[in-house]
Amino acid sequence: MNAVKDVKVKNKSKSPGGSKNPIVRSFDKWKAWIYLLPAIILLLIFTVWPIINTLRMSMLVNYNPMKAVGGATFKFGFENFTKVVSYPKFKQVLGTTMLLCVTTVPISTMLALIISVCLNAIKPFKRFLQTIFFLPYVTNSIAIGMVFAAMFNIVGSFLGSSNEAIQSAGIINNMLGFFTGNKDFYINWINAGSSYTSNIIVMIIYIVWNALPFKILILLGGLQSVNKQYYEAAKVDGTSRVRTFWRITVPMLSPMIAYVVITGFIGGFKEYSSIVGIFGDSMGPAGDAGRLNTMVGFIYDAIDSNAGRASAAALILFGIILIVTLINLWVSKKRVHY
Amino acid sequence: MKVVLQNLTKIFPSRNKKSKEEVVAVNDFDFEIPDGKLVGLLGPSGCGKSTTLYMISGLQKPTSGRIFFGEDDVTDLPPEKRGIGLVFQNYALYPHMTVKQNILFPLQNLKGADKMTKEDMIKQAYEAAKLVQIDNLMDRKPNELSGGQQQRVAIARALVKMPRVLLLDEPLSNLDARLRLQTREEIRRIQRETKITTVFVTHDQEEAMSISDVIVVMKLGVVQQIGAPQDVYDSPENLFVAKFLGTPPINVFTGRVEAEKLYIGDAAVLDVPGVKDSEKVFVGVRPEGFIINENGPLECRIFGVDVMGRDVSVVSTHEASLNPTVRSIIDADNRPAPGAETVRFLLKPHKVFLFDGETEKRIYF
Known part of the structure; x- marks a missing residue:
């Protein structure tokens, strides 16, 4: 505050008469810009230029930076976009990405809502439990992925053959076996020969688990800022718990829920490292590499061979995220009570 | 119900x-x-x-x-x-x-x-x-x-x-x-x-x-x-x-009771029949309980006079008062002469309350 005041006072004292020194006078004029300059330069180099360059590359057919350095020129046009869209692989990665988005965002939001309401309701060990629920957020997602992979991984040959020798079926399968008492219920989650569905289930569990802490943090913060008198008023009026949740808690939290859903979708469309965490760079179980590839993975794959198409794919992803976010905002305008 | x-x-x-x-x-x-x-x-x-x-x-x-x-x-x-x-x-x-x-x-x-x-x-x-x-x-x-x-x-x-x-x-x-x-x-x-x-x-x-x-x-x-x-x-x-209760608030003095008379400072301000002698009592006087009278027993130094239209509020000081000032509400016709330095009051008995100096309970009289 004081600093702001000082600057204002100084400006006032100098501007009417003007400083006698022209250098000081022009410095005053450009002061704000000079202060902003370091940040502006960095943003221009590392954010603005790459965006412009992506746009440029996407318009240059089959652009390849190596060839460009070698002096090659590229035709201008929209061919990169049409090529990318017509790839069967593109449709596949778009499908996987969308599938992960539309499943994990609602599931994780609902779970986070329930957990944060519960966390807010209990008194003993509140801090301790909050810390525990927040732990995944500060843990490296690749490390979590490796632990998850170990939980679902089967070491040794899996069923099917007569001389099967499972050394470890992973915690999840062991639990399934424990509750069903039958090893036939073991599921091939992520190993060679596993089905797409089981792969996706593993990914959903992992992504939801990974997404929970941030959402819980936001929603819990929102819950704690809701005036308790609303609940007392509801109690006096004889409102049931379920009705209190839907008619009071959810509307009161709606700004936070909207925020969590919008950022969830944006993050969901950029899903990549979670899949690397479980399946590695191959983006799929052994023998079926690339099966779980996502939009971001697709872009990364394309960069080396054809930067033009990678740029086009990146812009398409940008467009999709933009549209989804606009839809989200449009819906929240009707449903969110600020 | x-x-x-x-x-x-x-x-x-x-x-x-x-x-x-x-x-x-x-x-x-x-x-x-x-x-x-x-x-x-x-x-x-x-x-x-x-x-x-x-x-x-x-x-x-x-x-x-x-x-x-x-x-x-x-x-x-x-x-x-x-x-x-x-x-x-x-x-x-x-x-x-x-x-x-x-x-x-x-x-x-x-x-x-x-x-x-x-x-x-x-x-x-x-x-x-x-x-x-x-x-x-x-x-x-x-x-x-x-x-x-x-x-x-x-x-x-x-x-x-x-x-x-x-x-x-x-x-x-x-x-x-x-x-x-x-x-x-x-x-x-x-x-x-x-x-x-x-x-x-x-x-x-x-x-x-x-x-x-x-x-x-x-x-x-x-x-x-x-x-x-x-x-x-x-x-x-x-x-x-x-x-x-009351606005302006009640005026509280410390006083004593001697031979069924209530003293504020050295002045015997009121007869209090049936009240035992006591070294220390609290005396509460409602602002409307004062009557200006040149022979009144309670003398206060005038601090100021607030005009409120129908009434005036005489703000004065007294060394036995527990409040910083003694505030009395007086009919505007009877207000103290301008420039007067002191004012003397009679007290209306039913606007005066005695309280025990220790328990602060009311002493009825």
Whole structure:
């Protein structure tokens, strides 16, 4: 505050008469810009230029930076976009990405809502439990992925053959076996020969688990800022718990829920490292590499061979995220009570 | 519906685990609120008045004692089963609902045999809204209303279920001075029209005096005095009550009683028949209890004269006064001569209260 005041006072004292020194006078004029300059330069180099360059590359057919350095020129046009869209692989990665988005965002939001309401309701060990629920957020997602992979991984040959020798079926399968008492219920989650569905289930569990802490943090913060008198008023009026949740808690939290859903979708469309965490760079179980590839993975794959198409794919992803976010905002305008 | 509070006590356990210091918020409150009356719980902050209200509402459980609504023991009933309407200090209107939805909300919660049809609900909501004169604002959101209008919505929401008891927690504290006057008349009118037994909490003695049928003065969890506002004002039972009621506040002097005469300083100001000799008593004199008289026994140094139109307020000082100044209200015709440095007062006996120097209890004479 004081600093702001000082600057204002100084400006006032100098501007009417003007400083006698022209250098000081022009410095005053450009002061704000000079202060902003370091940040502006960095943003221009590392954010603005790459965006412009992506746009440029996407318009240059089959652009390849190596060839460009070698002096090659590229035709201008929209061919990169049409090529990318017509790839069967593109449709596949778009499908996987969308599938992960539309499943994990609602599931994780609902779970986070329930957990944060519960966390807010209990008194003993509140801090301790909050810390525990927040732990995944500060843990490296690749490390979590490796632990998850170990939980679902089967070491040794899996069923099917007569001389099967499972050394470890992973915690999840062991639990399934424990509750069903039958090893036939073991599921091939992520190993060679596993089905797409089981792969996706593993990914959903992992992504939801990974997404929970941030959402819980936001929603819990929102819950704690809701005036308790609303609940007392509801109690006096004889409102049931379920009705209190839907008619009071959810509307009161709606700004936070909207925020969590919008950022969830944006993050969901950029899903990549979670899949690397479980399946590695191959983006799929052994023998079926690339099966779980996502939009971001697709872009990364394309960069080396054809930067033009990678740029086009990146812009398409940008467009999709933009549209989804606009839809989200449009819906929240009707449903969110600020 | 009369409300009976029987030995009501609320003890909050100490927050700090090391010191076992408990907070006795309400101590042995015994009181019967007559049917259809407006009762004001009055006291400074922390006196337990809100806790009492919340115990009547059921939001807080008493540590001991019972609460009856009529003949029903409601002590162990949850708030929703008691049939109360509660208006919160900050109204607690649901911000995402319109006025109409807010008022309908309690009705929509009704279950089983009490369940109402949509038409009945809307009809009843409009009736409640008409009672508080907000039926033209039904489609607004709370944040589009003024403070006074929000207050009315809160009252309508509390009334819509036809509660047996209406409870108001500091209903006027969030309103500006003018609206406060208007709203307290409104509350009085609504209470008279509905005849619902109403309890309200306030720290503003003027507010409590002006609209209550009965006021309950509390201090540190202990009831000090219960009675009709005028009675409590005219005959306070102890120094605290005397000091708490009245604007301008009562003037308190230290004095002594000798041979049935009351002395303030060296002057014998009043005959107090039947009062035992005492080295130290507190003397409370209401501002309207002074008469200017050149032979009056109590001499004060004039500090200033505030003109208020019909009356003047003579601000003076006296060394035995516990207040920084002695404030007396005098008919404008009898005001002290301009430039006078001292003024002499006679005291009206029925405006003078004696209190024991130790216990601060009233000494009657």
